[in-house]
Amino acid sequence: MSKEFGSGSSQACASCKHQRKKCEETCELAPFFPASRYREFQNAHKLFGVSNIQKIINSVDPSQRKEAAESILIEGNIRSNDPVHGCLGVVRNLKSQIEYYEKELGAVNQQLPFFRDKEKQHQHQLE
């Protein structure tokens, strides 16, 4: 591992790159925000700020930090794509899909017993 870069690569991590500072081996954000996710990190930084990102990461169990970092990056991307609704827009879209499927399933499930009854009647007629 390079002594200069916490991310272990030849590049500073996304957070240090954003802050234009040297990425030390002790950099706590380097394992979660590699240089390859710089653009995403910028979205997350715009939404939360580096200090809040650091706070979220530190507030959760070390075993869950990777997961938390991923959610931070995705949340930043979503808000960047939809500055008005952010995640709420995605949640609403998914909920309306669920509503559609529930209606469809309800309608189809109403038809099945009808056909099953008919089938029984016919079986009966043939006996």
Next chain:
Amino acid sequence: MSKEFGSGSSQACASCKHQRKKCEETCELAPFFPASRYREFQNAHKLFGVSNIQKIINSVDPSQRKEAAESILIEGNIRSNDPVHGCLGVVRNLKSQIEYYEKELGAVNQQLPFFRDKEKQHQHQLE
């Protein structure tokens, strides 16, 4: 409207209350974050910070600011409930519900043509 409070009520808006400052009539956040949503605002503040909240509100069209504020409050609540996954947790849950419905609907839709065919056959037999 009270001259002292931008929110138009006898209380400072959630943002001014949080910052322990006087809520002026010119307070830009008062219309979107009433005192009644103080706890939710605290969640949003913890996640984004007042400055970023202000930036999001200002970056969108005035006609969409109420919607943006709502999404900020909800996003704050969701992260407060699930510090690791935030909105991503909700999105994943909804996606797995959709997956379940798609499978169910697929299975039921496979049964319907079978019954319809049977029904046709019986009609034919009775003719």
